[in-house]
Amino acid sequence: MKKLLLLLVPVMVSAQVGPKAAALSSAVTTGGENLILDPAQLLKPATDSWPTYNGDYSGKRFSSLQQINQLNVKQMTLAWIYRAQAGPGFNTIVGGTGPDAPPVAGRENSFGGLQIKATPLMLNGILYFASPDNAWAVDARSGKELWHYFWRTTGGIHIGNRGVGIYGNWLFFETPDDYLVSLDARTGKERWHVQIADVKQEYFSTPAPVIIGNHVMVGTGGDTLDVPGFLEARDPETGNLQWKWWTEPLKKGDPGSETWPNEASMRHGGGMTWMPGTYDPTLKLYYIGTGNPQPVETGHGREGDNLWTCSIVALNIDTGRIVWYYQVSPHDTHDWDATQTPILIDGTFNGKPRKMLAQASRNGYYFLLDRTNGEHLVTEKFIETMNWSNGVNAKGQPIPNPAKESTIDGVLVSPNSTGASNWPAPSFDPETGLFYVDSNETFSEFYLTDTDPQPEGYAAAERNAGGMGNTLRALDYRSGRTVWKHKYPGGGGSAGILTTAGHLLFTGDGSQNFIAFDPANGKILWHAGLAGNVANGPETYSLDGQQYIVVGAGDSLYAFTLAQ
């Protein structure tokens, strides 16, 4: 019976195969000389460049650049606009295994038109970024395209792509149909692609690969068909698997299995890894927030805490073994992935220096942990409307109120499934000591639609209710309490946040404005109206002594700099 049970579950080892195409014939590492990015550079915080998704491994999205600052920000002006054209064009390099006419369903879920959600990497004067099925290189001084690569897809939800990773001269990005594709960053030509998951099981992949040493960190997403999540480290030369960490225990008796009723539930338990993590090079720990358990919006059939879903986990970078975990939403039933960036903060707590980690989680709570061992330090609500928990337990974990789990006749829950915060990047400014997050005070009705004792998929329907709006918040990292907040009068968008040593905070509202705030008090210092809402996390870099601020809005990148 046990064997039979194993037989028809999603194939968990399918990804452990070699690349379809061979690596370059020569055995040179990283692509020879004049490397675009020596991975060792990533061990030091970046200054002039933007070499990894969050700018550096800490996830702070704080830049030490200060040429653009509070005194001169009003002189900031447009340097260039680059409008990206997805799909095959005249000079496009085409790859992928799909048909010429792509499946309709996945594109229906692309939210209308190209949205640049990636944070471009900027190295040696060139920006590298991706969108679902597309990757580009663009001159960071002029906004002119150098190359464009297009991947013919076989399907998958085309909701977004967070960007690329670079190791030496090799560039990596993930596709909605679950391939890891490696390009030569100098030319855009494909080196190889490897399949990491089965798109037919509704996995779809959006993270920007993070490069750590010779590990390419690869995660995936997919909430639709009750599949297990995983995180992989892959070889940058070949794409071969180095290790794979499943976000749930694999069998009864394994650590964590006591938090599931049976093997079937844990093997179909979700816990996706759809955001890039952060990394402490001294501790050699990779930190990642995991997604919600499945079925998504009911707890029937998966009674228990459901480890390691909705958790912040620390993995040994060389082995993929879990070193510690902290579950921020035990037994989640509202789609509140805990995938928000776990920001690494070195500071003091109760008067003592500590290595910490902070997350403003989708469930509406801010968490502060000791990142050496996962010790809980702080839990604090960061939206006032939240109504789903019965407080927190001795470990600071929220206690879900069972009355707020989906019912046939509906329950009113705040926040809605989009959450109090979501993937748009938060930021931590070490100079103000404030943690910045875009927050949403929303409500939804959750209706249970699948009354089977073994529900599947989402198992519930959500209908949006009203809300109290969207607020940019500055939280005291030591307490999680809101020090200042700015409510967007026309509603918020899904913009990430950048802070700089120029005492500036950059983000966007839901009315197509790109805005600079004073990070100390929330005062607006500058803004520009764009042709779309800010869709990514703004970034900054310096070339030839000139600082640029680059932001993605709709299908375009906008670069700003000081008027000369």
Added chain:
Amino acid sequence: MFRQHRVIMTAMLLSTALAAQDQPKMRRPGGGAGMDYRDYDAATIERGKSAFVANCGFCHGANARGGESGPDLVRSAVVIDDENGNLIMPIVHGGRQTQGMPKVDVSEKQLADIVAFLHEGVRAAAERGTYKVLNIVTGNAKAGEAYFIGAGKCATCHSVTGDLKGIGAKYDPVALQGRIVMPVGGRPGRRNSSPIEVTVTLSAGKVVTGTLERIDDFTVALTDAAGEFRSFARHGETPKVVLKDPVQAHFDMLPKYTDADIHNLTAYLVTLK
């Protein structure tokens, strides 16, 4: 520190704007899934279900979600990856002796129906945009009426013999309950009903009023009584802008409602035919 700011803008439908990994569109094609699922006709699915129950249900459960001795087939990679029976048929006809599954003697035609039934099960789970909300009228209409005229303060603005006359016939219960917690559709200024009134006091003391078209930190735009579109630059608190939203009370109630209040109200409004 946690001063609850008054909500000056109501219809913050941010969840539709926040294109996160969370809320695919609620309609077919796609239905919230990433793959194109085949549509089988209802008769085929029904035949397949009968054949499945008769031949497979004993082990795999009547709805194919697993039984005493057989696994859940809706979540099965074999079923999900199967195309027109290419993976399922050999297993059914050949059995999997080592895993304890016998050969099953069903005709090609019956098996094709069973395959359709299984694929429909996968599609129905995957396409959440097609999930059907069930019977939500569980509340107590009497209690709902008392809430309407009492604690809910609904009667302050509404009348069951006036604007809400026949409301139970106009909307189905799910829509009715939806209108209680989300009284408007669309974004500010583009709502089909209940426009937001805006008053802009210019520095010279000149006052302009109208219907709000849009507002952000930098501009406010309105249509005035003459039907003219007008917009004004905003610099912090200048000019003074006051919004009046006729459905603000609904939003103010959100943190106060109990779920029973909402269910009772729905049960009451359903009776207003």
